[in-house]
Amino acid sequence: MRAHKNGTTSNEVSSFLLNCFVRSPSWQHWLSLPLSLLFLLAMGANAILLTTIHLEASLHQPxxxxLSLLSLLDIVLCLTVIPKVLVIFWFDLRPISFSACFLQMYIMNCFLGMESCTFMVMAYxxxxxxxxxxRYPSIITDQFVVKAAIFILARNVLLTMPIPILSAKLYYCGRNVIENCICANMSVSKLSCDNVTINRFYQLGVGWTLxxxxxxxIFLSYALILRAVLRLKAEGAVAKALSTCGSHFIxxxxxxTILLVLVLTYVAKEKVAPEVPVLLNVLHHxxxxxxxxxxxxxxxQEIKQGIQRLLKKGW
Structure with a gap:
């Protein structure tokens, strides 16, 4: 119990309920199958990619x-979000403890930032x-990858840590139903009886900064790449150069794109169904x-050939 300024008391919340699509139960039934398949695909494809890069000596390059780091980040993000969502869909187990909620919040913010930073290093x-x-062999070395990984980890671990801390320090005085499938910072913070201005500004500031x-x-790198490619005179050189960037750009x-659509739906939330941003939040992970x-x-081609060799060895 906590006393308020007006002398009344109220029960302090000790856990949350993830409401997900409780107002649209048909969404849960229809989404459970494709979401399960996407989760299995994400786990399996990333596991195969990591195994291939680990076992194929020809792929031991920066x-x-x-790419292995990107796969590890994807696996952690999926495991942090999707199993809990599926448990809600299948068994209606909506409760989540305080500590689990804020841990999920931290991992989501931290690892999404790490993934974005990894894309930036890959663009470089x-x-x-x-x-x-x-100069590529002398600049992009194994030591460069180690330093880049340390930078990615340190930057995002330190800058995103205040997000769950600020949210956890708020006073939750009664409402405990999160209108989301995940413990997104603002979805949780708005349940508190305290002023959440600092939380909102820090979340936006860090998000837009990182x-x-x-x-x-990334766009600066690709602008310089495009300028260099357009100067190439050799036949087929442009296509070859662009093909090396194609996968990364996709x-x-x-x-x-998913992140931008998510932001736009939140901005125009009066014009879209409340379930849409919740769904996009899940799909983004x-x-x-x-x-x-x-x-x-x-x-x-190198990865494709490596996977084929591994499959032949398995058979």
Whole structure:
């Protein structure tokens, strides 16, 4: 119990309920199957990609190490969000403890930022490969990957840590139903009886700083790549150069398009059904994870050949 300024008391919340699509139960029935398939696809495809890169000596190169990091991030994000959503769909187990909710909040914010930063480092890798090919082996080394991984980890771990801390320090005085399938910061914070202005500004500030700066640097890299490609005179050189960037550019589009649509639906939430942003929140954690390894596996000859060799060995 906690006393209020007016002398009344109220019970302090000790756990939350994830409401998900409780007002639209048909959504849960229809979504459970495709969501399960996407989850299995994401887990299986990323596991195959990681195994292939680990076992194939020819793939022990900086570019594929970065791709391995991306797969690990995708796996963690999927495991953090999708199993709980499926349990809600199948068994209506909506309760989530305080600690589990804020841990999920932290992992989602931290790992989405790490994924965005990984895309930025991969864009720099492609920029060096095309614009400075002779210097590529001396710049993009194993040591570079280690330093990049440390930077990605440190930046996002430190800058996103205040998000769940600020949210956890709020006073939750009665309402405990989260109108979402996940413990998104603002979905949780707005249940409190305290002022959430600091939470909102920090979330927006960090989000736009991290994801925005990464996106600007990615587009800058591709602008320089495009300029260098257009200067190439050799026959077929343009197509070859662009093909080396194709997979990476497609993955960036997957990641940022869903994120952009999610932001736009929140801005125009009066004009869209409340279930739509909730659905996009969930899909943003599984669709890129399912498609990333498939795109690289299909478009990258070395990975495709590595997977084929592994399958032949298994048989």
């Amino acid at each position: 570019m594929y190490y970065l 890798d492609r920029y060096i490969a095309i614009c400075h090919p002779l 994801l925005g700066s990464d996106l600007i640097l 993955l960036i589009l997957f990641f940022n 599984v669709i890129p994870a399912a498609l990333n390894p498939i795109v690289y596996g299909v478009r990258t």
